[in-house]
Each structure stands twice: as C-alpha cells, then as structure tokens.
Amino acid sequence: MSCVNKSVCKICRRENLKLFLKGERCYTDKCSFERRPYPPGQHGQSRLKFSEFALQLREKQKTKRYYGVSEKQFRRYVGFAEKSKEVTGLALLKNLEQRLDNVVATLGFASSRKDARQIVSHGHVLVNGKKVNIPSYSVVKGDTIQISGNGKEMARVMAAVQGAAKRTIPSWLEVDHGALKGIVKDLPGREEITLPVEENMIVEYYSR
Numbered sequence: 001m002s003c004v005n006k007s008v009c010k011i012c013r014r015e016n017l018k019l020f021l022k023g024e025r026c027y028t029d030k031c032s033f034e035r036r037p038y039p040p041g042q043h044g045q046s047r048l049k050f051s052e053f054a055l056q057l058r059e060k061q062k063t064k065r066y067y068g069v070s071e072k073q074f075r076r077y078v079g080f081a082e083k084s085k086e087v088t089g090l091a092l093l094k095n096l097e098q099r100l101d102n103v104v105a106t107l108g109f110a111s112s113r114k115d116a117r118q119i120v121s122h123g124h125v126l127v128n129g130k131k132v133n134i135p136s137y138s139v140v141k142g143d144t145i146q147i148s149g150n151g152k153e154m155a156r157v158m159a160a161v162q163g164a165a166k167r168t169i170p171s172w173l174e175v176d177h178g179a180l181k182g183i184v185k186d187l188p189g190r191e192e193i194t195l196p197v198e199e200n201m202i203v204e205y206y207s208r
Contacts, residue, residue, distance in 0.1 A: 059197055093195070119156075123148070124157075141186055
C-alpha cells in the first residue's frame with residue numbers, strides 16, 4: 001500500500017488540482033485547495049516558468065498521487081501500457097482506472113481511494129461473490145463488486161454511501177447503493193476518465 005506522510009491538502013495544492021485525497025472534506029468549503037489554490041511555501045504565489053521536463057514530471061506526479069500508487073507500481077503500469085496494443089497513454093489510464101480500490105471509491109463505497117484501499121485490504125469487498133483483498137486487482141467487463149456482510153455494518157462505508165449523491169458515477173459502471181453492489185458494464189473510455197492529465201507527457205517522461 002502506498003504511504004503518504006505529508007499533508008494531503010498540500011499535495012493537491014502542489015499539483016494545482018483537487019485530487020480528492022481527504023474524502024468528504026474535499027466536497028465542502030473547508031477544502032484547503034478551495035481556500036488557497038496555489039502551491040505551498042513562500043514562493044507559492046510567485047509566477048514560475050516550468051521547463052518541459054518539469055511539466056512532464058508534474059503530470060506524472062499528479063496521476064501517481066491521484067490513484068495513490070507508489071513510484072515502483074506506477075513504473076510497472078507504464079511497462080504494461082507500453083506492451084499494450086492500445087495507445088500507451090490511454091492504456092496506462094485505463095489500467096489505473098480498473099484498479100479495484102479506484103472502482104470501490106468511484107462507486108461511492110469509500111470516501112477516498114486511500115479509504116477504499118483499506119476496505120479492500122481488510123477483506124470487505126467481494127468480486128463475483130469471492131473475497132478479494134488486493135487493492136491493485138484489475139476488474140474486467142461483467143465483474144460484480146459488492147461490500148461483504150461485515151463491511152455493510154461499517155460506519156465509514158455507510159457515511160461514504162450517504163455522501164455519494166455528490167459524485168457522478170461514470171457510464172462504464174452501474175451501482176445500487178441500497179444493496180452496496182456495483183457492476184462493471186464496460187471498460188472505461190478516455191472521455192470517461194475525469195482526471196485532467198496530459199497522458200502523452202507521462203509517456204514522454206519515461207521514454208527519456
């Protein structure tokens with residue numbers, strides 16, 4: 001599991017993008033990024049000129065932090081994408097979107113991807129009726145994702161479901177919040193991946 005020791009609000013400000021790393025707080029006016037939408041530090045409000053390398057790095061860091069994966073994991077995903085028959089950048093984003101922890105969070109069963117990773121790791125998620133405790137597990141078309149019996153009694157799951165009305169469920173997923181159940185109707189397309197990132201710049205970063 002990827003571990004982040006610094007303030008997650010500072011991470012959003014550094015990447016100049018709300019990454020929804022703090023669950024429900026990110027949907028309120030208490031969100032630090034909404035109050036201070038500029039990088040942290042004494043030079044945060046200064047106008048900075050970035051090199052091409054710096055722009056590529058920021059796109060990579062933004063994506064890695066959004067999905068909550070380590071550098072080693074991210075490099076592995078890039079390697080898988082390079083071997084894919086699809087465009088490398090698109091294949092990379094699709095592989096990240098299909099992670100089980102991301103799907104659990106997107107369906108609204110967890111308030112953040114970090115929370116979703118913990119719920120999955122503790123064995124509270126079923127895929128096609130079988131317990132899966134690997135956050136990086138890749139879902140495929142037709143899979144059914146459901147919160148297990150013990151998981152349905154967790155306060156954090158119920159709180160996340162209550163706040164799920166503030167979120168938009170992508171068309172490649174279908175959810176029944178009453179039954180705490182979701183279905184993967186299709187694989188995600190680029191237009192359904194909401195992260196505003198230039199994936200080609202990530203590919204260029206690793207092809208140096």
